Amino acid sequence: MLLNSAGSVVSKDYLLDHAWPRMDAAEESLTRCIYALRKLLMNNKDYIATVYGQGYRFTWPVVVLDASEPVKTVAPSLAVLPFRNLDETTALDLQDRVIRQLSIAFGEALHVMPSGVIAACSTSQTVHSLVRKLSADYCLSGRFIGSGGQRHWSVEFIRGSDQALLHGQTLDARDAGEALGALTCLVAQRVPGLRPVGDRCGAYPVAVAYLNGLCQVQRHTVQSLRDAAVLFRQCVNLDAGYAPPWCGMADVWLGQAMIGVVDQERAIEEAHVAVSKALALDPGSLPALTRLALLTSLRGCEQAAEVLFRRCLLSADQADVLYFHAWHHWFWRRNELAASVIDQCLAHDPDCVRARLLKGRIDEQLTWAGERRLA
Known part of the structure; x- marks a missing residue:
């Protein structure tokens, strides 16, 4: 309700009547829920402002994800x-x-x-x-x-x-x-009129830089991730309205965090900035939503992340979603479930270097847990 009325004050009476319909809820219930929401948003408490004597207001801009299917032309x-x-x-x-x-x-x-x-x-x-x-x-x-x-x-x-x-x-x-x-x-x-994923890439040099950046991310070494970052920045400089390179930048930061060459907290923050820019350009981008799901999980919002992952798992590119979903389970120490999901990812894409790297981390945790039980 706060998101739907972003920018406008939502009265306490309205929230009480609609959040607890046909119930006699006390104002204390609403206060506790607002407190819980602010805690869920961690350091971003300014998202929800209290308008004393009136109610609450969501202060930041909201992007509406349009679920309607656009008219599609027949792809070659x-x-x-x-x-x-x-x-x-x-x-x-x-x-x-x-x-x-x-x-x-x-x-x-x-x-x-x-x-x-x-x-x-x-x-x-x-x-x-x-x-x-x-x-x-x-x-x-x-x-x-x-x-x-x-x-x-x-x-x-x-x-x-x-x-x-x-x-x-x-x-x-x-x-x-x-x-x-x-x-x-x-x-x-x-192929006439063909462009990489997303329809805002207006120049061939941007497409080349983006595709080469993807290849460097797939190699997933310290140097290749640095090279990918340079290529994605080149894309952004050439065409600031093209969303996919921002997802690429998020992958660079997350990959560097996985390898251990950057601080995880900084990587999460930088990746979140990149994903936010991708969603601002293309609100329905499934790659951006997939990465947002993982970042939501890494920031401690497990249930919200699961909701996002359920939507993303309906997409065609299962390997990409399964990789981030396995990382989500691994972060919450569900190692056996993480191992099952990463095996599904590798079944889709056996050559995925970052998936093999994550599988190694998960297997280490499982081995360590097994030895601890035996001890």
């Missing part, structure tokens, strides 16, 4: 074919990794066909017939070249309607993260 479709010149298992693993990367980078703006759909049509022996059978707007085909220290991907970007080659390129595959970043940029450049 893309099929990623298994890479050639590799054994079957390696080719399928690489195909899955490329599909995940493109799905995360572009969200609903690009319909990336699941590998299972492509496998069901793979009875065709040639790329030409497979492209025609899939009926995708675009296809990405590639093959592995070289051995040892000289490893490359030769990729072809094909238009589905007439199987015309739109672009061919050789990528250095010695660093898989950089190669995936370059591949994502290639797709962003070749």
Whole structure:
């Protein structure tokens, strides 16, 4: 009720009548609830102001999350074919990794066909017939070249309607993260009107910096997180109205806190600032809401965090949400539940470095607890 009337005074009588309908509640009940709310908001007691003799007022701006579904245009479709010149298992693993990367980078703006759909049509022996059978707007085909220290991907970007080659390129595959970043940029450049997640990125250099920042976060080392911070700041400087880099900045701070190179309290504060800016630009951003859920948990508001996580778990990018949900359980020392959730995350994305790092921390706690029980 306070949020709905943000900026306006809500009388005590109104709060008593609507919070405790058909009950004879004393004003002391309301006073205790306001006290509890202020305690829940920790140091931010100025959010709720007492207007003596009248009631209470929520003082800060409120962003309304619009749950209505906007009218959507049909997204272009893309099929990623298994890479050639590799054994079957390696080719399928690489195909899955490329599909995940493109799905995360572009969200609903690009319909990336699941590998299972492509496998069901793979009875065709040639790329030409497979492209025609899939009926995708675009296809990405590639093959592995070289051995040892000289490893490359030769990729072809094909238009589905007439199987015309739109672009061919050789990528250095010695660093898989950089190669995936370059591949994502290639797709962003070749599909008309396609932009990374969020629709406010108005310049190609911003998209490149953002996608490269994502790749650095995925590597999740001390240096790569520092490099990611530089790239996300570059995005913000080039386009202050683009929300995803602010989520990237939050990931940098949280990642540095997990590794132990920055103070956790400072990391939480900086990440919260970044997420707040992302939500101000895109109130319905599920990545921002997911990070807000974790930060809410780390600030001691367990039940409020659970409410946010329940909404976020309905999203398509399960690996991302499950990682932060596992961290939430780990923070509240529910180590067995955290272990189960992080295993689900790794089942979605086995190559997620930060998830493997968190799993190691959780397993350490479980081992320590087991040894303590035995002692």
